Amino acid sequence: MRIGPQYGITRRGLLEAGLAGALGAKAATPEKSRVVIARDPGLGAGRSPDSGRVLKLLDRAMQSFYGLDSPLDAWKKLARPGEVVGLKVNCLSGRGASTNPVLVEAICERLRQIGIPAKDIVIWDRLDSDLESAGYRVSSRKDRIRAIGNDTAGYGNELAVYGSAGSLVANTLVRTCDAVINLPVLKDHGIVGVTLALKNLFGAIHNPNKYHINAGDPYVADVNMFPAIRQKVRLTICDALTAQYEGGPSYMPQWSWPYNGLMVGRDPVALDYTGWQILERKRAEKGMKPLRELRREPLYISTAADARHRLGTNDPNRIDVVEV
Amino acid sequence: MKRRGFLQAVALPCAAACAASSDARFTIEARFYEKLPYKKIKCKLCPRECVIDDRERGYCGVRENRGGTYYSLVYARVCAAHPDPIEKKPLFHFLPGSMAFSVATAGCNVNCKFCQNWDISQVRPEQVASNFLPPKDLAALTRQYQCLSIAYTYSEPVVFCEYVLDAAAAGREAGLKSVVISGGHIQQEPLKKLCGRVDAIKIDLKAFSEKYYKEVVNGELKPVLNALATIRKLGTWTEVVYLVVPTLNDSDEEFRGLARWILSELGRDVPLHFSRFHPEYLLKDLPPTPLPTLERAKAICDAEGLDYVYIGNVAPGHPAENTRCPKCRRVVVERAGFTIRALALDGGKCRFCQHAIPGIWGRI
Ligand code: SF4
Numbered sequence: 022m023r024i025g026p027q028y029g030i031t032r033r034g035l036l037e038a039g040l041a042g043a044l045g046a047k048a049a050t051p052e053k054s055r056v057v058i059a060r061d062p063g064l065g066a067g068r069s070p071d072s073g074r075v076l077k078l079l080d081r082a083m084q085s086f087y088g089l090d091s092p093l094d095a096w097k098k099l100a101r102p103g104e105v106v107g108l109k110v111n112c113l114s115g116r117g118a119s120t121n122p123v124l125v126e127a128i129c130e131r132l133r134q135i136g137i138p139a140k141d142i143v144i145w146d147r148l149d150s151d152l153e154s155a156g157y158r159v160s161s162r163k164d165r166i167r168a169i170g171n172d173t174a175g176y177g178n179e180l181a182v183y184g185s186a187g188s189l190v191a192n193t194l195v196r197t198c199d200a201v202i203n204l205p206v207l208k209d210h211g212i213v214g215v216t217l218a219l220k221n222l223f224g225a226i227h228n229p230n231k232y233h234i235n236a237g238d239p240y241v242a243d244v245n246m247f248p249a250i251r252q253k254v255r256l257t258i259c260d261a262l263t264a265q266y267e268g269g270p271s272y273m274p275q276w277s278w279p280y281n282g283l284m285v286g287r288d289p290v291a292l293d294y295t296g297w298q299i300l301e302r303k304r305a306e307k308g309m310k311p312l313r314e315l316r317r318e319p320l321y322i323s324t325a326a327d328a329r330h331r332l333g334t335n336d337p338n339r340i341d342v343v344e345v
Numbered sequence: 346m347k348r349r350g351f352l353q354a355v356a357l358p359c360a361a362a363c364a365a366s367s368d369a370r371f372t373i374e375a376r377f378y379e380k381l382p383y384k385k386i387k388c389k390l391c392p393r394e395c396v397i398d399d400r401e402r403g404y405c406g407v408r409e410n411r412g413g414t415y416y417s418l419v420y421a422r423v424c425a426a427h428p429d430p431i432e433k434k435p436l437f438h439f440l441p442g443s444m445a446f447s448v449a450t451a452g453c454n455v456n457c458k459f460c461q462n463w464d465i466s467q468v469r470p471e472q473v474a475s476n477f478l479p480p481k482d483l484a485a486l487t488r489q490y491q492c493l494s495i496a497y498t499y500s501e502p503v504v505f506c507e508y509v510l511d512a513a514a515a516g517r518e519a520g521l522k523s524v525v526i527s528g529g530h531i532q533q534e535p536l537k538k539l540c541g542r543v544d545a546i547k548i549d550l551k552a553f554s555e556k557y558y559k560e561v562v563n564g565e566l567k568p569v570l571n572a573l574a575t576i577r578k579l580g581t582w583t584e585v586v587y588l589v590v591p592t593l594n595d596s597d598e599e600f601r602g603l604a605r606w607i608l609s610e611l612g613r614d615v616p617l618h619f620s621r622f623h624p625e626y627l628l629k630d631l632p633p634t635p636l637p638t639l640e641r642a643k644a645i646c647d648a649e650g651l652d653y654v655y656i657g658n659v660a661p662g663h664p665a666e667n668t669r670c671p672k673c674r675r676v677v678v679e680r681a682g683f684t685i686r687a688l689a690l691d692g693g694k695c696r697f698c699q700h701a702i703p704g705i706w707g708r709i
Contacts, residue, residue: 113400113401115400151400172471187626187627211385211398227468228406228469230402230404230405230406231404231406231456231563234404234563271398271399
């Protein structure tokens with residue numbers, strides 16, 4: 022399906038991106054985009070953090086994001102029974118720097134508690150083998166939580182086109198899921214600078230290798246304009262339990278550190294901007310050059326915020342970073 | 346995704362006919378790359394020089410870093426196979442009237458917005474049905490279909506270079522020629538190896554401006570020009586195709602610049618084909634190229650002094666499909682689409698004035 026800017030932006034999309042102000046006089050002061058950073062310094066590094074503590078951390082982040090006292094009330098804002106919820110993990114880097122299964126388990130637990138049965142939860146990424154290597158048991162059985170790669174589930178028939186990008190989009194996103202929670206990892210990327218919320222959606226298209234040129238600009242932003250992505254991705258929960266400031270997307274233990282945190286946001290641009298700054302600060306602390314000097318500044322983040330995309334804001338004055 | 350009808354257009358041998366289930370048979374170590382620290386590699390096959398992390402693939406999507414070793418995933422992984430007239434490539438000065446057994450794998454190292462074959466060129470190998478067709482089987486099949494040559498085409502043979510090299514060697518042993526239909530995005534070392542193995546390379550020169558290459562092709566012009574010069578220098582037969590896209594690469598200046606470059610760097614006797622664009626893939630908003638535009642391009646290049654300028658992808662029977670002797674101006678190869686209507690060549694010379702017409706004429 023060919024879409025252009027005239028079709029690609031819905032009023033709802035703008036409102037959800039916290040950009041209601043762009044539409045009319047009524048909303049003269051645009052709402053800020055909220056990014057919650059929840060941390061637990063005692064969580065402990067490594068791939069097997071205490072699952073109870075991770076669940077508590079997740080609850081804290083979700084309650085803060087939705088401004089509610091009960092974690093289940095917060096989750097109810099996100100999805101409702103009868104919907105199929107996809108969890109878009111990031112599994113390219115094996116067990117070291119992929120979305121932690123302990124976090125995903127905690128999310129599944131809360132989804133089930135709000136009435137979403139296991140059969141309606143789908144963990145997905147590009148390849149079955151990537152999922153397996155990151156610690157997920159691949160299964161397409163419909164009586165349990167599914168974990169399935171796009172290589173098995175396939176891609177839609179219609180080419181989604183926006184700007185410079187044209188791709189087939191994963192069936193799991195287009196056909197199976199009603200809602201998607203985006204679960205990237207807070208880490209560096211050797212070509213496009215950082216890989217967070219926006220870049221993680223490259224895992225939803227058949228040809229991500231085509232869109233790393235020019236440090237992913239404008240391709241990352243263009244891909245995020247595809248209707249299926251705009252309409253179905255409801256929230257990003259970024260796994261920042263272990264973060265990586267150099268050498269990504271592969272796992273490089275020498276450049277990883279226990280950030281012991283989660284980042285939650287609905288505005289992917291604001292979340293990416295915030296995560297990028299965290300990585301830049303860590304690089305500076307370690308005496309490393311900023312990404313700009315290495316010609317991999319993630320300019321796609323500002324492109325995603327521009328007038329043609331309006332996927333969110335990268336203006337620090339319009340991002341409300343809440344640390345809990 | 347639409348699937349190529351021509352995949353089934355030939356009956357592949359029994360051993361190869363089963364759908365490709367495992368990728369081990371198609372995976373061989375790449376021949377042109379460099380190992381880097383931290384299990385990274387740098388691909389040296391095409392000018393992109395992708396630097397690739399462990400478990401990642403390059404831009405073309407058909408080469409993968411596995412633990413610091415780089416692999417081609419498309420060796421003998423044929424997703425399209427079909428006997429075609431050689432004129433369809435188009436190669437007009439190469440065994441006219443013969444058939445070329447044409448094969449492709451998935452993948453391409455550019456991403457032209459007008460690609461007619463994007464459903465195989467812009468996908469990963471596992472995203473398209475393929476068959477295992479090792480070099481000797483390909484040569485045998487080519488003979489079985491009474492083709493005189495193997496054509497590596499449809500997608501981008503540079504990205505399945507290892508297969509081309511081995512299949513061309515197997516073909517040569519079986520008395521077959523090999524032709525490569527390429528965009529010419531290739532580094533000098535693999536190009537020289539190719540020139541040593543194949544008999545002709547047709548280059549799709551997409552435009553004569555870097556701007557167009559950047560915006561429409563996602564590539565660069567300079568390496569393509571370098572490749573053409575090298576092919577010519579090494580004596581491998583080459584023809585150039587230029588797809589004329591309305592408003593994007595159809596100015597008089599561009600045609601003139603192209604003709605002058607060919608004259609000075611390649612020579613007046615390199616055939617140049619102006620081909621008609623049809624809206625497809627990401628470029629559906631433009632009309633097909635008007636015939637007068639193609640005729641204007643030809644007129645400009647004729648006037649600049651090129652000897653063999655053709656027009657293609659138009660209704661069969663246009664006079665610019667024919668080869669004229671540059672000396673006596675008589676038609677020496679008369680074509681209608683992919684059909685040869687008349688041939689007036691003796692031993693590669695004009696039958697009327699004995700002027701030598703360059704090309705590989707051989708047995709017809
Ligand atoms: S052949 Fe493929 S991997 Fe190698 S440099 Fe070119 S696009 Fe990159």
